[in-house]
Structure formats: structure tokens, C-alpha cells
Amino acid sequence: MEKCDFVLDSINSMYNGIVIINCNSDVVFINEAAYRLFQLKENTVKGKKIDTTLPKAELHLVIEDGHTRLKKQIKVGNSIIMMNQSPIYQNKKIVGAVAECMELGYGDQIFAKEDISQKLFDEYDNAHNLLFDCIVAVNEKGFITMMSDSYADFMEIDNPIEAIGKHCTEVIKNTRIPDVLQSGKLEVGYTFRVKGQDAVVTRMPIFQDGKVKGVIGKILFHDVQELKEIAKQLNLMESRVEYYQNELKRIQGAKYGFENIIGNSQTIKELKGFAMQIAKSRSTVLITGESGTGKELFAHAIHDSSTRSSGPFIRLNCAAIPKDILEAELFGYESGAFTGAKKGGKLGKVEMANKGTLFLDEIGDMPLEMQAKILRVIQEREIQRVGGAKVNEIDVRFIAATNQNLWKMVKKGEFREDLFYRLNVVTMEIPPLREREADSLQLAYFFIDKFNKELRASVSILDDQVINIFKRHSWPGNIRELENVLERAMNTVSESNTIKMEHLPLYLRKLNNVEINPQTSHDYAYATDEEELHYCLQQNIEQAERQIIIKALKRTNGNKVKAADLLEIHRASLYRKIEKYQIEDIDIIPD
Template sequence: MEDLKNEVFIEILDGILENPYIGIILVDTLGRISKVNKTYLEILGLKEEDVLNKHILEVTPHSRLPEVLRTRGVHLADYWPVNGHDTIVFRMPLYKDEKLIGAMGQSLVLGAAGAKILSKKLKELERELTVYKDVVSCIYSSKYCFNNIVGEDETIRNVKSIAQRASNTGSTVLIMGESGTGKELFANAIHQASPRKDRPFVRVNCAALPDNLLESELFGYEEGAFTGARKGGKLGKFEIANHGTIFLDEIGDMPLAMQAKLLIVLQEREVERVGGTKPIRVDVQVIAATNRNLEEMMKKGTFREDLYYRLNVVTLNVPSLRKRPRDIYLLINYLLPKLNQRLHTQVENVSEEALQLLCSYDWPGNVRELENLLERAINLADLNQDSCLTPEFFPSLSRTVLRPVPSIEPISVKSVDNLGEAVGKLEEETIRRVLQNTYNNKAQTAKILGLNKSVLYRKLRKYNLISDY
């Protein structure tokens, strides 16, 4: 049976080589001609013995096959006059077992008018394809970069540092953190800082898709794969993200059956469409995110252990907002101008009392909740024709039991240029006050402030507080 298949293949190949309208020439990796058909010899006006084993540039000095060997690029539909003949040329590298073995040129022989018409049509198709690629790039693009991740707390700076390194390596990244901490922001920033930034960034919400649609959404499907399948089939998100990044949000909500299929994709870097019979190679950086405890899920058998370790190459634990309260001031200054611009308002200040309120809240919804509360407060202040946010514009927080915080100065958007100085002053006063309350007990001071002892000493030197105490 195998011999019969080989015979049929050879007959088909011989038929292609003897086609009177297609000239074919093959070169090895050094550019030496290893095969040429009769049609191409007639185009050249030469005999087989005149060209075999000679370098392609000796026979056709302007050939671009050496360029194909060097770049491994594919040249489609070049209008190429050869020895008085008008041809449309296709050039491509040749591989065997994923190893380059040479290059091939195919020349479609036409009359002058036919060649120009075909070339024009192909160029038009190429322009259309470019437009579609631009549309895909526009739809599937990252929105944020690392500059959009606001925070000076040591925990958030450490996470940013790890994420920036991961953007250069292309390793699989698992982002964990509570809802609203900015996991998607980190995924966008990693893609934007990576060599893949000009390629698609494709987000898939694993929790939003029904189980029966998730497989076809991720891997695509072939025509006729199921009732209602689109004619011509459909690309899956992995194929769309090829050479780019795929962001699997809410990975902890993926059903077990799909987890097994995803594991194969991560191991083999191949997808198989629903209803398909052959694997499709994909080159993507995978970023997954979840607000669930995957280790607990593994113990309960609701998340695959092998998938967890396959995803957990680079781990980012995004801290909650209550663990970095000093960043609340920075976030307010960052968010206020953005919200004013979007809402067409001019609320520029936050009163000291309102800041006390905001900084003493636990923020279960984290940065997302902070932004939503600020937007609601700005709307209320604007309706009241007030340019300063006061506690009355945060009615939901006013009813909450709050923890005590040190007194702080009001924040103004107009003074954002001196924000670093203001935050430093607040930090210095806070450390000074805690040192006084602990009678200069450094260990107790570090514990109260939630700092490592070495970090506290660094800050003491920074603010010249060691000599004072």
C-alpha cells in the first residue's frame, strides 16, 4: 500500500515537472542547481548539462533564490521577465524534517498582457490581505504598558521587575492575585514590552465561555465539524495569536476536560481544530491568570497538577491594595486626571478627611474598586458643582468600620509634579512617629510598618533618622 502511494506521488510530481506552462528550478543550500525542468530550460534557452550543479547566479545573475536561502522567506507573485519571457515567479525555501535543504523557484509562463493582469490582481489581493492584517492587529492589540502600573511599594516593584524579565524570555507566565489587582494590566504590559509587541495579543476569558464552546473558541474548527459550523471553518484563538501572545484569563475556571487538551498544546506547541485531522504548529507566549487558589484546587482534584506545573514557569503574585496602602495616594493622583478627562469634569482635589477615609478602607475590590468609587464620587461632586472630593461623596465608605491611619495632607492633581516629594515626606513622618511610639525599637517599628528590617534601616539612612534616634 505504501509503495502504491509513493508511485502515485512520483507520477504527480513528474506531471508537475513536465507542465509546459510552469518553469521549475531547485537549488541546494549552497545555491547550486540540483533540478530544472524542460519548460525553464526553454525559458533560459539552455540545455540541462549547461545548468546542473552550477551556482544559480552563474545561470541567472539576477536570481533572488540566494536571498530565499538566506532569509528563508517566501516570495509570492513577482512579475519577472526572463530572457524575453514574461513570467510570474514564486520562490520558497524547502525543508525536510524541519531542516532547510534548498529553495525552489516556479515561473508561470504567460503572454505579456496576461502576466501583467495576473500580477495586478495578485498585488490587489496582497493589499487587501495587508488591510485585514492591520484590522486583526487593531482588534487584538495590548492596551497598557508597564508605565500604566502605578506603585512605589516594594512588593509591586518586585512583581514589575519579574514581569519585565519575563517579557524578554517568552516563558509561560502565571499571574495570581485577588480580583481587581491588575492581572490583565500585567499581561498587557508583558506583551507590550516583548519582541512580540507588533503581533496579536489575544485575550480569552475562560469563565465567560460555555464548556461546549471553549474548545472551538481556543482551537477553531473545520467546515462541517458540527451542526451550524461556519462554511470554511474558523480560526481558533491560538492560531490568531500565532507569533504573538495569548492571555488565558480566569484559568482556574477552565473545565477539567479542556485542561487536558490545553496541557497537550503547551507541551507540543500544536493545536488541532475540532473536526480536524492534522496538527497545526503555533508559536505563542502563554500568559494565564486567576484569582483562585490553584494549589487548593489541585488537592480537591478540580485543577490538574501537571497543567499547574506547566503554567507555573514564571509566577507573578500581584499584591492586594490593602498590602500597599501608601500606593493609594499615587493611584488617586494617577486616576483623577484620567477620570476627569473621560467624564469631562474638573474635580481636582481630595480633602484630607476623604483621604483618611480612602486610606483606612480594606479595598476588597482592590484598584478596580478604587477607580469605581472615585468615578462615582467625581460624578456626585460635579453634580454638586464642587471641585474637591470630600467624605460626603463616598457614602458607602462612610458607613464602613475603618482602621486608623496617620494624618496626611490633601492631595491635589495640580501638584502631581511634586508627588515623589510629598510621598517621601509622608513616609518620613510616619516612620518618625512609629519610632517615637516604640521608643526607638527598630524591630517593633519594622513589624508595625510591615517592612523588612534591612528595608527599614535603608529608609532611616535615607531620611537621616538614625542619628535622631
């Protein structure tokens, strides 16, 4: 058995309760006696905050002020628990706190009108052997009046009764008890060397009528090495907690910051400055802009620069979740709420985002009945799970995004006016790439660098003709289209370090010989030609699929539910394809 395991097992077998917390007030160790004294079920406290699991103990205050607290009494059920609390130091820094707990008998329960010090001194003799503590007590002249069996064993005294009546200096070599009798000052955590080993001790003066009437000495740890092992174990546990916290932040936190938003145009600079400013507040943010402009990137960056950055960033695409399960996804559900519900229930996105940010992407596609429910959550800051009766308070910042004109939708009755105003507290409009000509080349070289790493390529140059095309093209798919064009080109470049016209898709190559009209150039993005068939089969398949979806939407007057039925695909699949192919309202206007 390893030494640290032996130490922990030893503490776990003590009659007295032991509770240890780290510097974050998380319970890292609690022995069986403490579970019994505090009337707790085993394995229900470790890893949780001490101020929520044992609030009366107030052990977290020891970390805050570094003060030792002795003889603290709290009531648990019908019992009175006395606690001695001390900070744990490592390299002169507080790394945690330890509490030793014992249950007092009827005669030990001391109340305000009585002198606690004298009562404790008088009654301790009846309790010390039962509690197995290493304790010695002396009167005001330094003569031993009580010694526990454990203390006698440590001092290698056969019978503790033999020590009674002798002066403490005669029995305990190098003791500082006479110094405490004289000074009346408490000594906590002192090192005391006896019988060739170092022990950690506490010496507590007993007062009556303002005068020292005796001292109680107690050995907290028989060997300093025990304390070092516990501190080492505590430090290891802290490191593990920090690692898991960082991993959780990596998984649930924001993936991008403002440094990931590429562009030096004046518009982007002003937007980034505005976003950095609003990141400091908790107000709801509405981000608008065409598909592919980087709305989600800004949402991530706002969260990353906010005071909630250590909390989760949870994303929900309102267009990708079928209407009949959207409520359960948002608010979660209780066990047995509906057929197929998980045993034990499930957290919803709103609860998952507690103390963090919930990003509601494509908010314009949220069904009207669900809009009323999310409005209440935003206003009241509370939720109720599906199938549940309990109302849970939440602390969430909401960021919503859409590529639709919500005000027009309000006028058509497709979006709730009250929700619009609740979302429209702080608004940001991300400009399309065609209005950021100065950023297009910077973005292009950013993506080239990205794909060089992913594809192990070495492209570094854009041909002059390619640069000219990039400047002339209106980029209806915005940054997402630019990224796709460059990824495709990087896959077709062989040993060259230059992207040339031949590496671009056909619709862009055709632009080299056609005068561009910004209003119609996006028609070329979906051109078909036999020449292109052998060049990119997948692209032709996707072009055909896009045209079929547009025809279905036109036939159903834009009704996505009817269009999905007509196409014989799930609604969620249709929403994903609409987003993938960047199908806008203008594309489905009947001919």
C-alpha cells in the same frame, strides 16, 4: 487611464514573466505570464512571501545581498525556467527585487557539463523573436549577429536583418558594448540614452574557454520613467502593508505596557522589574492575585516588552465561555464539525495567538477535561481543530491568571496536578490594594485624570476626609473598586473641583463614623439603606442581585451549573456576574 496603471497593464501583457517583491519579500506584482510559467492559479501569490510561494526562485536572496543573478535556471514541472533577477533601488536603498522569467526550449536547457554562456549565445537567436525581448547580440569583434524585432522597433530600424553584420557602433550610437567586450564585466541596470529617451539596459559578456566571445545587450525598460513609476507603486504598496500591519497590531496586540502600571511602592517596583526580566523568555507565566488587582495589565505588559510584541495578544476568559463550546473557542473547528459550524471552519484562540501570546484568564475555572487538552498543547506545541484530522504546529507563549488557590484545588481534585506544574514555571503574585497603601492615592489621582478627560470635568483635589477614608478602607474589590468609586464620584461632582465625602457611596461615608476592622470592612461595601435608594437606584439593584446570586451558590454548595439553573440564567451570564460583583469563595460558605 493613469500612467502607473498603464505601466502595470503593459507589464502584465508581456510574454515574459515578471515578479516583483518588496523589501519584506512580499509579492507585490506578478503578471499573467509568470502565473503561467510557474503553473500557479491566478491571484494566489500576490501579498504572500516569495520564499514560501516560489521557494526555488530564491528572489528574496537578491534583497539580502544586493547581487544581480542572471541566467538562473529552475525546473517547474517538465519545463526549465530561466530567470534574470535584479535589486530595485530607491534613494540608494534596496526597496525590492524584480525577476524576469522565460521558458527555455529543449535546446536552451543547459546543464553543468556544457558551457552555459556559449550555449545561450548560440541558441538565443532561435528564441528571441518568440519571446519578444529587446535583445541585440554581437560577436567578439563587435559585429551584430542577432537583433530582435522589438530591439529593431525601439531603434527605429525597419528590418532587423539589415543590421546583421554591421558593427554595433554603426547601428547603436553611444553604445558601451565595445567596453564590455574589452573588460569582460557584466553591466546591469545602466542608463542608456537613445532617440531622446533614457532606457535601462543590461550588457552580458559571453565566455568560451575563459575568453569573451561576444556580448548580449538587453533593454529592460524602454523609459526610465517606467521604472520610477513601478518604484513609486512599490513604495505605495509597502506603505499600505505597513499601515495594515500596524492596525492589526493595534487591534490584536497588547493594549498596555509597564508604563501603564501605576504605583511607586517597593512591592510594585520589584514586581515590574521581575516582569520585565521574564518578558524576555518564552516560558509560561502564572499570575495570581485577588480580583481587580491588575493581573491582566501585567499580562499585557509582559507581552508588550517581549520579542513577540509584534505578534498578537489574544485573551480568553475561561470562566465566561460555556463548557460545551470552550474547545471550539480554543482550538477552532473545521467546516461541518458540528451543527451550526461556519462554512470553511474557524480559527481558534490558540491559532490566532500564533507567533504571539495567549492569555488564559481565570484558568482555575477551566473544566477538567479541557485542562487535559490545553496541557497537551502547551507541552507539544501543536493543536488539532475540532472535526479535523490535520495537526498544526503552533508557536505561542502562554500566560495564565487566577484569583484562586490552584494548589488547594489540586488537593481537592478540582485542578490537574500536571497542568499546575506546567503553568507554575514562572509565578507572579499581585498584592491587593490594602497592602499597597502608598499606591492608593497615586492610583486615585490617575483615575481622576482619566475621568476628567472622559467626562470633560476639572476635578483636581481630594478632600482630606476622603483621603483619610481611602487610607482606612481595605478595598476588597481592589483597584477595580477604587476606579468605580471615583467614576461614581466624578459623575456627582457639579461645578466643584474637589471630591468630598458627600460624593462617595454610602458604605464609604459610613466608615467615617465607624472604627474599621480590615477583616469585616468589606461588609459595608454592600450596605443597603433607604437614604441610598434615591441616591443611586442602580447600585441598590446590583446589591440585591449580588445577594441573590450568593444565596443560590450557598444553596447549591458552590456548584455554578446548578446555581445557574436555579436562577434560570445561562452559565456564562452567571460567570460574568460573579466576576462583576467580585463574589469570592468566602462569600458562599454556608451559614
